[in-house]
Amino acid sequence: MTGNNVTIKDVAREAGVSFKTVSNVINGNDDQMRAETKDRVKDAIDRLGYRVNRSARALKTGRTGIIGLGVSDFDQPFEGHLANAITRVARARGYAVIVSIYGKDAASREEFAASSRRINADGWALLYEEPLDVDSPLFRQDHPVVLISDYSAQNRYDVVTMPNADAARTATMWLLGHDAKTIGFIGAPSELFSDRYANDSERESAILTAVEGNAALRLQGFIQAVRSCGGTVNWKYIMPCDRMTGLGGSAAAFDLIQRGDLPDALLCVNDAVAIGAISTLDKSGIRVPQDVQVCGFDNIPDGEFSTPPLTTIDPHIDEYATMAVDALIKRINGQDSAPNVYTSGFQLLERRSTLPA
Known part of the structure; x- marks a missing residue:
């Protein structure tokens, strides 16, 4: 056979x-x-x-056995890491996966909405990195939609998310317990440094009341940890990133170095930012971890092979992908209960970009 x-x-x-x-x-x-x-x-x-005989299944059930994964772009490695994990899980469930880029502008999203109907996937998982716009063409689907997002779905869709604040709080506490007396954060939301906020107190209040967005929630966990240890947040060590990429991390680290006063450790909003920051620190003759410890977030494969290998938060990407695929399959199979929020676990992976215990 x-x-x-x-x-x-x-x-x-x-x-x-x-x-x-x-x-x-x-x-x-x-x-x-x-x-x-x-x-x-x-x-x-x-x-x-x-x-699975997909042609026979489609004729019999009206389904194609295909799951769509929509991402805005592939400008950082996490998207590819997630696509691999989603594909592994979906195949184990008997589904194929097609990946489509929906872009960051209205025209690209209109094009995606039209093409997704032609593809006729049984359902779509959308990696969504901004506040939900219910009028967006992304959501003009004839099939179930599940969001992979750190933003609220306004009780319209299932959401799969990460424990952003809890994990960042754990990483910050861990750094404080590893000889870091001063800690900085790279990857704060850029809007915090606009004219909307008059001072650091207003910025901190805005972050502590945030309920969505991975940059805001990870910074929130950072601030909570510093406060819980009796410290105060030094906002000169809080750096924004226009893009959460290696280039963004490199630029933020350069700006921090130019100020001439570095913290003992840096928590970065993701691994791509952390790797970019390490590269700039190294080029400037600043040793990691002897001079500055660096911790990332996401546990992308590249982090294990950076120089030095990157300490990071592992958000259990396989669990994350499994929750997304299974939630979507349930909707495909007719589940019509109220939308759910699924949150993955996490653990801190200690490597050589931080000092040993």
Whole structure:
């Protein structure tokens, strides 16, 4: 038997389960199923080389077996990291994934809305990095939508998010416990430094009352940690980034160096920013971690191979992707309950960009 000839009944016979059980595993309807049973079905699928007959499925069910992943662009490595994780999880559920860039301007989003209807995916997961605009063409879909976002969906869609404030608070406390008496933050929202805020007290108040946005929430966790240790936030060490990329991190670190007074440690809003900051520190003769410790956020693969390897918050990207895919599949399968918010776990990964305990 080859993968093209294997049927669900063959898989059920091999695994010693019912046809319906195999179907539930393939379609992601296995929340209440014992882990041992799921593993047995997946092992049988792998051994027999079973592949979903997508043409037959589409004719029978009106579904294509395709999940769409929409991203604004690929200007930082996290998007690619997430796309890989989403694809791995979706394939394990019997779905293919198509990735489309929806862009950052109205024309690009109109084009995406039209093309997404032609693709006719069963549902779309959208990596959304700004406050929700319910009138956006991104949401003119004929199929279910799940947001992967650090912004509120206004109770319109399921949202998969990260524990931004909690994780940043943990990282800051950890740095304070590793010989860092002064800590800076790179990647603060740029609007904090506009004329809207008259002083640092107003900036801090705005961040502490923020409820969305990864830069704001990660800075919020940073401020909370400093305060909980009896310290005050020194805003000369809080640096904005126009773009949360390596270039943005490099530019922010350069501006900080030009001021002539560096903190003992830097918490960066993401790993791309942290790697850019490390590069500029190194070029300026500032040693990491001996002179300045650096911690990132996201645990992208590049961080492990930076010089030195980057200490970071791991937001459990596989769990994050699994929650997004499973939430979308449930909606595809007709779940019509109130929208949910799913939050991944996290852990701090200690590498050599920070001092050892």
